[in-house]
Amino acid sequence: KNQVEQSPQSLIILEGKNCTLQCNYTVSPFSNLRWYKQDTGRGPVSLTIMTFSENTKSNGRYTATLDADTKQSSLHITASQLSDSASYICVVIDRGSTLGRLYFGRGTQLTVWP
Amino acid sequence: EADIYQTPRYLVIGTGKKITLECSQTMGHDKMYWYQQDPGMELHLIHYSYGVNSTEKGDLSSESTVSRIRTEHFPLTLESARPSHTSQYLCASSDDREGQPQHFGDGTRLSIL
Numbered sequence: 001k002n003q004v005e006q007s008p009q010s011l012i013i014l015e016g017k018n019c020t021l022q023c024n025y026t027v028s029p030f031s032n033l034r035w036y037k038q039d040t041g042r043g044p045v046s047l048t049i050m051t052f053s054e055n056t057k058s059n060g061r062y063t064a065t066l067d068a069d070t071k072q073s074s075l076h077i078t079a080s081q082l083s084d085s086a087s088y089i090c091v092v093i094d095r096g097s098t099l100g101r102l103y104f105g106r107g108t109q110l111t112v113w114p
Numbered sequence: 115e116a117d118i119y120q121t122p123r124y125l126v127i128g129t130g131k132k133i134t135l136e137c138s139q140t141m142g143h144d145k146m147y148w149y150q151q152d153p154g155m156e157l158h159l160i161h162y163s164y165g166v167n168s169t170e171k172g173d174l175s176s177e178s179t180v181s182r183i184r185t186e187h188f189p190l191t192l193e194s195a196r197p198s199h200t201s202q203y204l205c206a207s208s209d210d211r212e213g214q215p216q217h218f219g220d221g222t223r224l225s226i227l
Contacts, residue, residue, distance in 0.1 A: 004156075032213050043118075043204055043218030044157075051213065089157075102216070104156035 006105035023090030031095035120219035137205030146188040
């Protein structure tokens with residue numbers, strides 16, 4: 001069973017609009033949570049990394065939130081651009097192993113229309 | 115931008131062939147990883163390495179093998195390709211500091227006929 005669930009599975013918005021992507025996880029013990037952007041045909045690129053003690057972190061037009069108590073995270077995209085069209089993947093890392101095991105969500109496929 | 119490279123980007127080949135997917139990074143990272151990704155699905159770890167001469171199998175059973183003779187190089191080999199091996203293969207690396215992200219290559223899209 002996947003321990004990281006993302007919603008929605010896909011999303012279409014108009015250029016300039018805002019959107020919020022959700023990530024719920026059951027991974028424990030928790031180390032940190034990451035959001036990656038994966039363009040079609042490319043590898044994932046890290047957007048944000050959040051530790052247990054961080055509630056909000058921004059990277060330009062991307063703002064991630066984390067509620068470690070409810071095990072939920074969100075990624076908010078402001079003033080969307082056509083180049084934001086991509087898959088956004090939530091990754092949760094546990095601290096119960098030396099490798100720092102990564103649990104991947106299936107991603108939210110975002111399409112921005114002009 | 116991360117300096118991790120995968121070749122080839124695309125490969126279409128017949129059943130039974132031996133295949134090697136190349137992955138190189140110039141960041142001096144000790145940890146390297148191979149993931150398999152199918153459309154609409156999550157990434158699955160198939161191999162990882164802590165450093166030179168270290169290789170381990172990941173969560174997803176794979177008939178592939180890997181080697182780590184040099185820090186910068188982590189090739190993946192399929193001795194006899196089958197249609198079930200059709201997938202996208204992503205290589206990644208990271209340094210040892212806690213909380214550092216994995217840097218991914220752009221992947222090899224493999225199709226076995």
